[in-house]
Amino acid sequence: MSRATMLLVEDDAALAELLTYHFRREDFEVKHTVDGEEALLLAAEATPDIVLLDWMVEGLSGIEVCRRLRRASETANVPIIMLTARGEEEDRVRGLETGADDYVTKPFSPRELVARVNAVLRRVRPALAGEQLTYADIEMDTVGHKVRRGGELVPLGPTEFRLLRHFLEHPGWVFSRERLLDAVWGHDSEIESRTVDVHIRRLRKAINQGGKPDIIRTVRSAGYSLDSGS
Incomplete structure (x- = not known):
C-alpha cells in the first residue's frame, strides 16, 4: 500500500x-x-x-x-x-x-x-479498489451485481443495490438523508429526502428476510448507518 x-x-x-x-x-x-x-x-x-x-x-x-x-x-x-x-x-x-x-x-x-x-x-x-464488498454476513459482487446474505442470494432493485453498496463502502458511518441522496441519486436529483426512507425500508425488507437481524441502524436526528451492533 x-x-x-x-x-x-x-x-x-x-x-x-x-x-x-x-x-x-x-x-x-x-x-x-x-x-x-x-x-x-x-x-x-x-x-x-x-x-x-x-x-x-x-x-x-x-x-x-x-x-x-x-x-x-x-x-x-x-x-x-x-x-x-x-x-x-x-x-x-x-x-x-x-x-x-x-x-x-x-x-x-x-x-x-x-x-x-x-x-x-x-x-x-x-x-475503492475491490470488486467484492463484505460486512458481517453480507457479500456484494459489485461487478456481477449480486448480493448474498449468509450465503443466500438477495434480490435487490438498482436503487437498493446502490444504497447497500454505499453503506458497505462506509460501514459504521452515519449518513443523513441528504448525504444519501447526493451519494445514491446524485447532486442534481429532484427527489425528496423522505424518498430515502422508502428505499431504506425496501432494502431492510430484502436483506432481513427469514428473520435475519436488522443491521441498518436508524440514528435519531442524524440518519442511517450500517451497524451490526457487535
Whole structure:
C-alpha cells in the first residue's frame, strides 16, 4: 500500500505538531495548515486520502470548509474527521449533516485518533479498489451485481443495490438523508429526502428476510448507518 496522504487543518500549534509527529511515525504524508481557505487550495492541488479538520480554524470555519470540500467533485468522497471541543449532540449532528464522516471530541488520545483514521482508510481503500464488498454476513459482487446474505442470494432493485453498496463502502458511518441522496441519486436529483426512507425500508425488507437481524441502524436526528451492533 502506498503512503496515505493527510490534510490536517488545525490552528493549535502544539496539537498540530503532536498529531503530525504521530501520523508521520505511522508513515502518513501530512500536509498541515492553520487556515480554512488554504486548506481548500491544498485539497484542490492534490486530493488527500483523508482530512482532519478542526471545527474552529482561522479564516473559514471548519463547517464551511467541510461543506465546500463535499461540493467539489475532487474531494466529494474524501473521508473527513472533525476535531471539536464541542460535545453537544446538536453540534455533532450539524457536523455530520454538513458532510463530516466522523468526529473526535477534544481532549483525545493521539493513539485513539490514529486508530480511528486507520480504520476509516481500511474501509475506504478496499472498497475503492475491490470488486467484492463484505460486512458481517453480507457479500456484494459489485461487478456481477449480486448480493448474498449468509450465503443466500438477495434480490435487490438498482436503487437498493446502490444504497447497500454505499453503506458497505462506509460501514459504521452515519449518513443523513441528504448525504444519501447526493451519494445514491446524485447532486442534481429532484427527489425528496423522505424518498430515502422508502428505499431504506425496501432494502431492510430484502436483506432481513427469514428473520435475519436488522443491521441498518436508524440514528435519531442524524440518519442511517450500517451497524451490526457487535
